[in-house]
Amino acid sequence: MMAGLLEQPAHGQKRRAGVVALAGLSLLALAGFLALPWPLEEKSLAALHGLCAQRPSHSFWFAGSRLPFDARMTGIYGAFLLTVGYLAVAGRLRRAGLPSLPILAFLAAGVLALGIDGVNALLQDLRLPTLYEPQNWLRFVTGAWTGTLLGVVLWIAANAVIWRPEANSLRAVLDGPRDLLVLGLLSTALGWLAMSGWRPLYWLLVLFLVLAAVTLLALLALPAVQLLRRREQQVEALVELGWPATASLALACAFMAATSGLRFLIEWMAGIPSLP
Incomplete structure (x- = not known):
């Protein structure tokens, strides 16, 4: 009994240390990114270089500066972050149930729309006949549609692996059409801001997209970290995720740096010109 009493403070200290480590690494990554001695456009393009083709003609511009993701990826990553943010705020933290079939079908249709628009x-790039004239706003819409599905799928996968099963775990992550409406309005607002070209928004949108990329990669890594630790379906409190989340954040940043560096190296060695 005495050993159990002594164990509880030790576990509490370890959990608090994990939260502090996560906050510290987050602040360090942000400060390091902002402190790099290059313009924000160059830094953000370099950070996301391994995740996107970054074609200038497919991107949204703000008075001579472009967003680090092209229009389609802006939709995918932006809608993903809006989706997981909404699910967190709406209290769906432990839910891992699939939405209803009509909602799933609607979200899956976004992947089909993205595929058609991409083809x-x-x-057009191959100078062949097209169904319609490609437009950046369509790239964004199909990307955001797919990004919403991606956010829902990764949220379900992460919750199914992380949390100890309980009654709430079986509830659908989306309650119904109202959730789709809210997510659609959020993505519409993001699209309007991204297409506005209003220079004061540039900093906010760039940081939002970099955060979206880090969040997506970290959410992919978190279940894998728990599986490697053989700690799947054991978390009972959010504070227990401090150390696993810190490791996932570190992996996400390392992956971004590695993929960007590799692409820069390949382009330099092969003499590949920038895409138009």
Whole structure:
């Protein structure tokens, strides 16, 4: 009994240390990114270089500066972050149940729409007949549609692996059409801001997209970290995720740096010109 009493403070200290480590690494990564001695556009393009083609003609511009993701990836990553943010705020933290079939079908249709739009754009690049004239706003819409599905799927996968099963775990992560409406309005607002070209928004949108990329990669890594630790379905409190989340954040940043560096190296060695 005495050993159990002594164990509890030790566990509490370890959990608090994990939260402090996560906060510290987050602040360090942000400060390091902002402190790099290059313009924000160059830093953000370099940070996300391994995740996106970054074609200038497919990007949204703000008075001579472009967003680090092209229009389609802006939709995918932006809608992903809006989706997981909404699910967290709406109290769906432990839910891992699939949405209803009609909602799943609607979200899955976004992948089909993205595929059609992507093939249509490829046909234009190959100077072949197209179904319609490719537009950046369509790239964003199909990307955001797919990004919403991606956010839902990764949220379900992470919750199914992380949390100890309980009654709430079986509840659907989306309650119904109202959730789709809210997510659609959030993505619409993001699209309007991204297409506005209003220079004061540039900093906020760039940091939002970099955060979206880090969050997506970290959410992919978190269940894998728990599986490697053989700690799947054992977490009972959010504070227990401090150390696993810190490791996931470190992996996400390392992956971004590695993929960007590799692409820069390949482009330099092969003499590949920038895409138009």
